[in-house]
Amino acid sequence: MDIPKPRNHPSSLKRRREDSANDDAHPSFPNSDNNGVDLSLLDAIEKSHSTVETLDLKTLKKLVLSFERRLRDNIEARLKYADQPEKFADSEVELHEELQKLKLLAAAPELYPELVNFNTVPSILGLLNHENTDIAVDVVSLLQDLTEEDVLEDNDEPAKVLVDNLVENNVLELLVQNLLRLNENDHDEANAIHTTLATIENLIEVKPQVSEIVCEKTKLLRWLLGKIKVKEFDGNKEYASEVLAILLQNSTTNQKRLGQMNGVDVMLQAVAMYKSKDPKSSEEEEMLENLFDCLCCLLMPLENKERFVKAEGVELMIIIMKQKKLAYGSAVRALDFAMTKYPPACERFVDVLGLKTAFSAFMGKASSILSLLRLVLLYCVYFFFTIIMCE
Numbered sequence: 001m002d003i004p005k006p007r008n009h010p011s012s013l014k015r016r017r018e019d020s021a022n023d024d025a026h027p028s029f030p031n032s033d034n035n036g037v038d039l040s041l042l043d044a045i046e047k048s049h050s051t052v053e054t055l056d057l058k059t060l061k062k063l064v065l066s067f068e069r070r071l072r073d074n075i076e077a078r079l080k081y082a083d084q085p086e087k088f089a090d091s092e093v094e095l096h097e098e099l100q101k102l103k104l105l106a107a108a109p110e111l112y113p114e115l116v117n118f119n120t121v122p123s124i125l126g127l128l129n130h131e132n133t134d135i136a137v138d139v140v141s142l143l144q145d146l147t148e149e150d151v152l153e154d155n156d157e158p159a160k161v162l163v164d165n166l167v168e169n170n171v172l173e174l175l176v177q178n179l180l181r182l183n184e185n186d187h188d189e190a191n192a193i194h195t196t197l198a199t200i201e202n203l204i205e206v207k208p209q210v211s212e213i214v215c216e217k218t219k220l221l222r223w224l225l226g227k228i229k230v231k232e233f234d235g236n237k238e239y240a241s242e243v244l245a246i247l248l249q250n251s252t253t254n255q256k257r258l259g260q261m262n263g264v265d266v267m268l269q270a271v272a273m274y275k276s277k278d279p280k281s282s283e284e285e286e287m288l289e290n291l292f293d294c295l296c297c298l299l300m301p302l303e304n305k306e307r308f309v310k311a312e313g314v315e316l317m318i319i320i321m322k323q324k325k326l327a328y329g330s331a332v333r334a335l336d337f338a339m340t341k342y343p344p345a346c347e348r349f350v351d352v353l354g355l356k357t358a359f360s361a362f363m364g365k366a367s368s369i370l371s372l373l374r375l376v377l378l379y380c381v382y383f384f385f386t387i388i389m390c391e
Contacts, residue, residue: 055108063105064118067098071123078131092132099127099138106145109155112162121165128174136178137192143171144195147202163206167213175199176218184236193236197243204246211247215254221247225258225266228291231273233284241290248297255297259304265311267295271327275319278326285326292330299337305345308338314348318357332358 074095077088102124105111115121127139143166145151152159179196182189200220204210215221224247227240247254270291279285298304308314313334320331335354339345349355 055104055111057111057114060105060108060111060114061118063098063101064115064120067102067120068123070095070098071127092135095127095135096138099124099135099142102142103145106148106151109146109151109158109162112146112155112158116161116165121162122169125166125169125171125174128178133178133181133189133192137188137195140175140178140192140195140199143175144199144202147199147206149202149205152202152206159206163203163210166203167207167210171203172200172210172214172220173218176214176220176223179223180219190236194239197236197239201243201246208250212251212253215247215251215257221254221258221261221263225261225263228270229266233280233287235283238283238287238290241287241294245290245293245297248294252301255304256301259298259301259307264295264298264304264307264313267291267298268308268311268313268316271295271320271330272316274325274327275316276323276325288327289330292327292334295334296337299334302342305338305342309342309345309348313338314345314354315352318349318352318354321357 070091074088074091077091081087105115124139124142128136130136130139146162147159175196179193182193182196184190184193200210200214204214221244224240224244227237228244230237248258271288274288279288299308317331317335317338321328335345335349339349
């Protein structure tokens with residue numbers, strides 16, 4: 001039995017998101033044109049063209065010093081004029097511009113170790129707690145650009161240096177804290193949610209241990225479950241399902257942790273919405289597959305198989321099979337995971353006439369014969385196991 005994987009490897013997820021950037025089902029990226037180009041980055045390049053000829057160590061030092069100076073000015077202005085926002089507004093515009101300029105570092109990832117040596121990372125990350133969420137959003141966008149897979153390609157060591165330093169300086173906790181305060185009804189903040197999830201995915205790509213660290217130290221799993229519970233479909237719900245599948249894919253710890261958070265029941269409720277209807281778009285179809293990937297991952301630990309049976313997951317999968325909608329193949333796969341090495345699930349499957357439903361659903365479908373035979377084999381194993389126990 002293969003371990004369930006998200007339908008798209010993280011790298012292909014990025015390509016697919018870029019290809020569908022113009023789709024109304026997805027939130028558009030902030031400050032982007034119709035081609036998905038980050039206009040703020042282009043603007044920063046244009047503004048700095050006259051002063052930044054080449055991106056080298058000397059240029060990096062100038063960028064860092066300029067950023068630190070604007071940061072200090074903003075802190076001082078906010079302290080001095082705490083009750084007069086108009087008097088520190090200019091300093092925040094200037095700080096915003098400096099953060100945009102730092103995006104230029106994405107063109108020279110080999111300089112990341114020097115950025116770490118300058119001890120600039122803590123200053124950048126501290127802005128994730130800034131009272132002005134626009135500044136925090138700027139930081140999230142910067143982090144995504146600096147950790148993008150295309151940027152880090154062929155720069156493994158510099159990437160590891162940066163990501164290790166980010167994690168040491170609590171980037172995961174700060175990103176999730178900021179995520180929790182973002183309002184999805186605000187267009188820019190909704191885009192920032194998407195960017196935050198992309199940044200976490202980037203960090204996992206460089207440092208796989210992040211998948212367990214972020215679940216242990218933050219409330220990300222609970223936030224993802226809450227997003228998946230929302231009935232309305234949107235791009236952030238799809239992306240939440242993708243990130244959750246990545247977090248569960250190779251981590252028994254995360255699978256057990258989510259099971260203890262009522263994750264099995266949440267996944268069953270999510271897929272139950274499609275028991276008698278098909279997704280309306282390719283993006284929604286992708287989300288449904290991700291949800292089943294999550295469910296299959298959850299069904300690997302024994303305790304979650306028990307939760308699945310108690311929540312009448314077997315019955316739900318059989319109902320989905322009877323409807324013969326798009327999700328029926330995924331339902332069979334979920335039953336496969338639930339019944340493997342767990343006789344109570346096999347017994348429930350037989351008791352609710354699962355074999356009859358299986359033969360009926362797969363009649364004439366050659367591509368599903370192997371899945372059907374596997375279910376029958378699992379039942380046979382359970383049957384002989386029962387006989388042996390009785391003797």
